Structures are given as C-alpha cells and as structure tokens.
Amino acid sequence: MSTSTCSTELRVLLAISKVIDQALDLESALESILKILSDTMSMxxxxxxxxxxxxxxxxxxxxxxxxxxxxQRGVYRMDEGITGIIFRTAKPYVVPDISLEPLFLDKTGTRRISQERISFVGVPILLHGSPIGVMNVDRVFTGQEQLDADTEFLTVVATLISQFLSLNEKVKKREAALKQENTSLKYQIARENHGPYIVGKSQAMLEVEQYVAKVAITKATVLLLGESGTGKTLIGRIIHELSDRKTHPFIKVNCAAIPENLLEAELFGYEKxxxxxxxxxxxGRFEDAHLGTIFLDEIGELPLTLQSKLLRVLQEREFERIGSNKTRKVDVRIISATNRELEALVGHGLFREDLYYRLNVFPVHVPAVRERKEDIPRLLNHFQKEMEREYGRSLTLTTGALDLLLAYDWPGNVRELENLVERLVILTDDKPVEAELVRGFLTPETHRPGPARHAPEPPAHPEQEDYCQPLKETERREVLAALKRNAWIQYKAARELNLTPRQMGYRVRxxxxxxxxxxxxxxxRRQQS
Structure with a gap:
C-alpha cells in the first residue's frame, strides 16, 4: 500500500472520529460517514x-x-443477492465488475447506465462477532490491489459504525428506562398530593397500573374496556397526566350522552x-384538545355516520367543520372507552371493523369490583377520607356492615360504592353504621353473602319472589318498547323514559x-333502505 493511500485513510478515520458527537442522531452520523468516504476516496x-x-x-x-x-427499493431477504450472502457468512464480498456478476441484483436501479467499469465492495457490520448489517460501496475499478486495500479499510470503518449503532441502542434503552422511572415517580407524587391515581393493590389492578405506566409515555391510541362505573375515565386521566401532553387539555366527550344530530357538531365544530x-x-372538541388528549367515552354508541369521520382523524389527523371546506389539522391523542363488546358490534355491522382496529392498538381491561373484592376495604377507606374532607364528618362501619359490603357484587362498581359512602356519611351523623342500614341500599339480588349471582340461593319467601318477578318483566317490556319506538337508539329511549343514558345502559345490561x-x-336499517 502506498504512502499516499495510508495518508488518505488516516485522514478519513480522523474525519469519521469527529462525527462521534452526532452518534445520538444515528441517521445524520451515518450519512456524514458515507459522505466522507465519497469525498475522500472517490466512492x-x-x-x-x-x-x-x-x-x-x-x-x-x-x-x-x-x-x-x-x-426505498433496497430491501433484501436473508437468502437474496450479495447483500444476503455478506450478512449470512459475515465475510466481505468483492465484485471487480458488477456487469459480469449474476448475483448482483441492483435492486435500487442506480447502476443501469454506466460507461465505466464499476467495482463493488461489501463488508459485514459486526457487533460482538455477530452480523447486524452490511456496508456496501461502489467505485471505479482501479486494480485488484486497490480493491483489497479498500476491503481492509472498509472493514475498519464498519467496526466504527457498529460502535455507533451500539452506543445509539444503549442510549435509547437508557432513555426508555428513565422515562419509565419518571412515570413511576410522577405516579407516586400524584398519590401523595391527591392527584389522580388507581386505588387498589389486587393483582388485577396492579396489572392495569403496569399497562398504564408503559403506554402513558408513548403516542399509542388506547382502548379502555370494562363495565360502567369501573373507573375508565379516571384511568384515561392518569394516562394523560403521565404523558408528555399533561400541560395541554384533557377533553372528555360522552358519545352516548349527546344526541346523534348534535354529536358531529360537538366533536368537529361548525361554521356560522x-x-x-x-x-x-x-x-369542536377535537380542536379544543389540540396538543392534548381527547377521551371518547361510550365509543360503542358512536353512530355509523360519524365513524368514518373519526377514522379519518385517527389516520390523517384532519377533518372539516360542518359548513366548511377548509381542512383542519390537529395533534391529538385519542383514548376511548366502552362497556360494550365492540367485536360483536362489528359482527352485526354496527361498528366499522377498520375503526375498531385503529382504536384497539393498546386495549386495557378495567376489572369490575366483584373481580377485585380484596380492594373494597381500600376503596372504602379512600372514599371515607374524601367524604370527611367534603362534609367534615367521619364514617364508622360495624363488622356486620363491612361483611355485607364485602359480600356484595357491586353491579354499579366503583361509582356505586362511592355514592353509597357519600349517602351513609350524610345520614349517619358520625354514628356507627349498622348492617341493616347498609342492606336497605343494596340491590336485593346481590347483597346476600353466599353463591355468585349466576347461582343464587333459593328465595327465603317464594311468594315475595313471585310478586317481584312480574314487576321486573313489566320494566323489561317498557324498556324494550321504548327502544323499538326510538329505532333502538338508547339515548332517545332514555329520554322518553326520563332516564339518563347511564341508567338506560344499566337496564340494558x-x-x-x-x-x-x-x-x-x-x-x-333494512326497513329504511
């Protein structure tokens, strides 16, 4: 090797070493290295x-x-072309004249027109002895001796590149660990300063907490699944508070509480x-949530006419207000929640399959209270403290009252429990709460200790059960009739029966x-078409 060649290679290595400060911007660093090779070695x-x-x-x-x-065309299978051979064998490969090499695929299409004899040199990029990539260069053929020298030199350069890649990967892992640690610290601070946090240490809720901590620091769309009253809105708020968007709005929209003819205007806005x-x-609410998070509750109630518009927002982050042709862009994270089986709705043609998969990027199941009964004492204690601050009164439960609450299945979940605690605080005037008082507020079918709701004990008074059954059937028929009169739209039937959408949802279930x-x-729909 000539003195001039050694001098050139040393200058190249010195120039590459100066790129080390760009290592965290991997693409920029690699581009700089390749440009140095092109400028100094006629590649x-x-x-x-x-x-x-x-x-x-x-x-x-x-x-x-x-x-x-x-x-973009440069994608190779492991058994394809020279690039695949270099990676599999972890050895350099030299082609003195690419026009004579049948294995040379030229997938990128860059070498089809050339009057000169082009040589190709490819070397593996190795990390700890294993291939992680391939480095290829083209240059005008100047002799076999030069090709051999190029191969040795590019092997050294490939080693430097592997260190860049390794450093970049380590930094990314460290950043992810720090983000996770930061999320845990923010969650702990929220607990200590009465911010939003999950109450409960059951295995089911610990899993939810872990999922929330992992997804909060990402940009992923989240779908919260679970019965009404389990705390899905709270979890949506926690995800927002732990994310990089916490300083921007958290906008809540209940898709079941807004009449269908007004929902589009509410979500997307309108012109005068x-x-x-x-x-x-x-x-609209999407514009209000710009740079923040929008929480779409009861997403299963979203009309089909609006589902395509929401899908576009998810895919393109753009929409038009009603009465406007101007396309508006928003940067919004979408968290949705439902107590319905969306897959079943998709099967019945009531929910778009493509929208379902867009929403279901990161599903989180929020368990019902009956699935985490070990958390009931903690929940009671949490709500007791809240009510003490609100009303200035304490709440004491007798052993019998506590046993009754622990045995109850809580069909209304956390919301029902919170409401009961508030009611008891108002009624008891700091006196101990007896079991009889609590029993009066619990749903008869579920307050008895013993077998699960699916296998209830025989009634102690058959004649009373016979009397209640027709009342239930009458209520069921009334709900069904109202739904039929209102084209099976729940919020319209609820309005006719003077119920809230949530009360109607409870009766439906x-x-x-x-x-x-x-x-x-x-x-x-068939009748209308």
Whole structure:
C-alpha cells in the first residue's frame, strides 16, 4: 500500500472520529460517514443496510448517492443477492465488475447506465462477532490491489459504525428506562398530593397500573374496556397526566350522552350559518384538545355516520367543520372507552371493523369490583377520607356492615360504592353504621353473602319472589318498547323514559338486551333502505 493511500485513510478515520458527537442522531452520523468516504476516496455510492428483526429482512438504513425512491427499493431477504450472502457468512464480498456478476441484483436501479467499469465492495457490520448489517460501496475499478486495500479499510470503518449503532441502542434503552422511572415517580407524587391515581393493590389492578405506566409515555391510541362505573375515565386521566401532553387539555366527550344530530357538531365544530341556530362559529372538541388528549367515552354508541369521520382523524389527523371546506389539522391523542363488546358490534355491522382496529392498538381491561373484592376495604377507606374532607364528618362501619359490603357484587362498581359512602356519611351523623342500614341500599339480588349471582340461593319467601318477578318483566317490556319506538337508539329511549343514558345502559345490561338491540338496529336499517 502506498504512502499516499495510508495518508488518505488516516485522514478519513480522523474525519469519521469527529462525527462521534452526532452518534445520538444515528441517521445524520451515518450519512456524514458515507459522505466522507465519497469525498475522500472517490466512492460513487455507499449504503448501510441493517437487519430489521420485525420483518426479518435487510433494509437500507442510510445511503449516499441514492434518491429516496432508490433507497426505498433496497430491501433484501436473508437468502437474496450479495447483500444476503455478506450478512449470512459475515465475510466481505468483492465484485471487480458488477456487469459480469449474476448475483448482483441492483435492486435500487442506480447502476443501469454506466460507461465505466464499476467495482463493488461489501463488508459485514459486526457487533460482538455477530452480523447486524452490511456496508456496501461502489467505485471505479482501479486494480485488484486497490480493491483489497479498500476491503481492509472498509472493514475498519464498519467496526466504527457498529460502535455507533451500539452506543445509539444503549442510549435509547437508557432513555426508555428513565422515562419509565419518571412515570413511576410522577405516579407516586400524584398519590401523595391527591392527584389522580388507581386505588387498589389486587393483582388485577396492579396489572392495569403496569399497562398504564408503559403506554402513558408513548403516542399509542388506547382502548379502555370494562363495565360502567369501573373507573375508565379516571384511568384515561392518569394516562394523560403521565404523558408528555399533561400541560395541554384533557377533553372528555360522552358519545352516548349527546344526541346523534348534535354529536358531529360537538366533536368537529361548525361554521356560522351551517345550520339553523348556528349563529356563530364554534370549534369542536377535537380542536379544543389540540396538543392534548381527547377521551371518547361510550365509543360503542358512536353512530355509523360519524365513524368514518373519526377514522379519518385517527389516520390523517384532519377533518372539516360542518359548513366548511377548509381542512383542519390537529395533534391529538385519542383514548376511548366502552362497556360494550365492540367485536360483536362489528359482527352485526354496527361498528366499522377498520375503526375498531385503529382504536384497539393498546386495549386495557378495567376489572369490575366483584373481580377485585380484596380492594373494597381500600376503596372504602379512600372514599371515607374524601367524604370527611367534603362534609367534615367521619364514617364508622360495624363488622356486620363491612361483611355485607364485602359480600356484595357491586353491579354499579366503583361509582356505586362511592355514592353509597357519600349517602351513609350524610345520614349517619358520625354514628356507627349498622348492617341493616347498609342492606336497605343494596340491590336485593346481590347483597346476600353466599353463591355468585349466576347461582343464587333459593328465595327465603317464594311468594315475595313471585310478586317481584312480574314487576321486573313489566320494566323489561317498557324498556324494550321504548327502544323499538326510538329505532333502538338508547339515548332517545332514555329520554322518553326520563332516564339518563347511564341508567338506560344499566337496564340494558340488567335485562341482557344487547343482542336484541343489535338485531333491532339491523332490522330497522333494512326497513329504511
């Protein structure tokens, strides 16, 4: 090797060593290295191709002398072409004249027109002895001796690149660990300063807490699943508070509480004069949530007419207000919640399958209270303290009253428990709460200790059970009739019966009407078409 060649290579290594401060911006660092090789060693094209464990393929990560489209074409199977051979064998590969090499695929399409004899040198990028990628360069052929020297030198450069990659990966892992630690600290601070936090140490709730901590620091769309009253809104708030968006709005929208004809305007806004009563321009809730989080509760109640518009927001982060052709962009994280089986709704044609998969990126099941009864004492203690601050009164439960609460199945979940504690605090005037008082507030079918709700004990007074059964059947028929009159739309039926949407939802579940409603909606649509 000539003195001039050694001098050039030393200058190249010195220039590459100065790029070390760009190591955290990996793409920029690799581009700088490839540019140095091109400028100082007359290399025409150069690529760094890395192994992608998700796809199991080799793909060009960084290039010099390739367009974006040419770079995009550079994807190889492990058994494909020279790049695959270099990776599998972990050995260099030299082609003195690429026009004579049948294994040379030229997938990028960059070498089709050339009047000169182009040589190719490829070397593996090794980390701890195992291949993690391939470095390839092209240059005008100047002799076999030069090719041998290039191969040795590029092997050294590939070693430096592997260290860049290793350093970058370590920093990423450290950053992820620090983010996780930061999330845990913020959650602990929230507990100590009466911020939002999960009450309970059951295994089921510890799993929810772990999921929340992991997903909060990401940008992922979250779907919270569980019965009404389990605390899905609280968990949505916690995810927002632990995320990078916490200084921006957290906007809550209950899709079941807003009439269908008003929901589009509420979500996406409208322009002045867009419809009767639109006396001024009003931004929608998505615009209100810009840079923050929007929480879409009861997402299973979203009408089909709006589902396509929500899908577009999820995919493109854009929409138009009612009465406007101007496309608006928003940066919003979407957290949705439902107490319904969305997959069943998809099967009945009531929920778009593509929207379901977009929402279901990171599902979190929030367990019912009956699935975590060991948390009831903690929940009671938490709500007792809250009510003491609110009303200035304490609450003491007798052993019998506590046993009754522990045996109860809590169909209304955490919300029902909180409401009961508040009621008892108001009624008892600091006196110990006896079991008889508590029993009067519990649903008869579930307050008795013993077998689960699915296998209830025979009634102590059969004649009383016979009397109650017709009342239940009458209520069921009234609910069904109201739903049928209102095209099986729950909030409309609720309004007719003077119920809130949540009260209607409770009755739907109580009487197992979900499938009837789904079938009724399908039949109604067929009649309308």
């Amino acid at each position: 025409r094209r150069a690529t760094v191709t890395l192994y992608d464990p998700l796809s199991g393929r080799l793909a060009i990560s960084t290039s010099y002398g390739l367009s974006a489209l040419e770079k 004069g867009a419809f009767t009563g639109a006396n001024s321009t009003k931004p 109580k009487f197992n009407l979900e499938e009837l409603i789904a079938k009724g909606r399908v039949d109604h």
